[in-house]
Amino acid sequence: MTAQTFTPPPKPRSPASRYNALLRWTAPLSAVFSIADALVIKALPGPGPWLYPLSILPAIPLVAAIVLQALWLRAEPDEFRRVVATEAMLYASGVVLASLTVIGFLGLYRSATTPSLLLALVYPVWLTIYGSTVCLVRLRYR
Amino acid sequence: MKNRLKVLRAERDWSQADLAARLDVSRQSVNAIETGKYDPSLPLAFKIARLFGQPIEAIFLEA
Numbered sequence: 001m002t003a004q005t006f007t008p009p010p011k012p013r014s015p016a017s018r019y020n021a022l023l024r025w026t027a028p029l030s031a032v033f034s035i036a037d038a039l040v041i042k043a044l045p046g047p048g049p050w051l052y053p054l055s056i057l058p059a060i061p062l063v064a065a066i067v068l069q070a071l072w073l074r075a076e077p078d079e080f081r082r083v084v085a086t087e088a089m090l091y092a093s094g095v096v097l098a099s100l101t102v103i104g105f106l107g108l109y110r111s112a113t114t115p116s117l118l119l120a121l122v123y124p125v126w127l128t129i130y131g132s133t134v135c136l137v138r139l140r141y142r
Numbered sequence: 143m144k145n146r147l148k149v150l151r152a153e154r155d156w157s158q159a160d161l162a163a164r165l166d167v168s169r170q171s172v173n174a175i176e177t178g179k180y181d182p183s184l185p186l187a188f189k190i191a192r193l194f195g196q197p198i199e200a201i202f203l204e205a
Contacts (some may be wrong), residue, residue, distance in 0.1 A: 078168050
């Protein structure tokens with residue numbers, strides 16, 4: 001029997017790939033927002049009411065990332081990709097939540113000080129762990 | 143769950159990428175299903191059965 005290679009007809013960009021492309025922008029955007037925010041807060045004279053809106057600013061790309069991830073999950077036609085992403089997100093969230101719980105308790109009982117830098121950078125930390133868990137989950141299915 | 147996907151694919155001389163393109167899924171999905179590490183949903187199992195022209199139970203076997 002001869003090989004029958006199947007080339008699917010070119011498809012217009014799917015909503016899932018559009019969400020995925022937008023998702024790629026949220027991490028660098030979060031980094032830019034965080035750095036710019038830190039510089040602005042440092043330049044301002046002491047704590048004041050402006051600190052609240054400025055502190056919300058770096059969380060905006062995070063919220064956008066969660067919404068885009070949810071939209072991607074709904075739009076992605078490949079169920080296996082959805083399973084891998086969901087499992088990896090669960091593991092990454094578990095690692096981050098468990099670590100913050102430990103750090104929180106250590107801070108609460110003054111055995112250690114809660115590093116506020118870690119709390120401010122929780123999204124990049126989560127993203128890094130998520131990148132690793134995606135690789136691990138994919139490895140498991142190989 | 144065991145399946146005959148690899149055999150059916152080999153009979154048609156299709157690569158994993160060919161089968162993935164026909165099913166509109168990723169090559170990784172086909173690999174995970176073939177190795178029995180991932181069980182497809184019912185709609186995908188029906189799609190596979192339709193593609194090979196066989197009933198689902200002739201492709202997917204109880205372990």
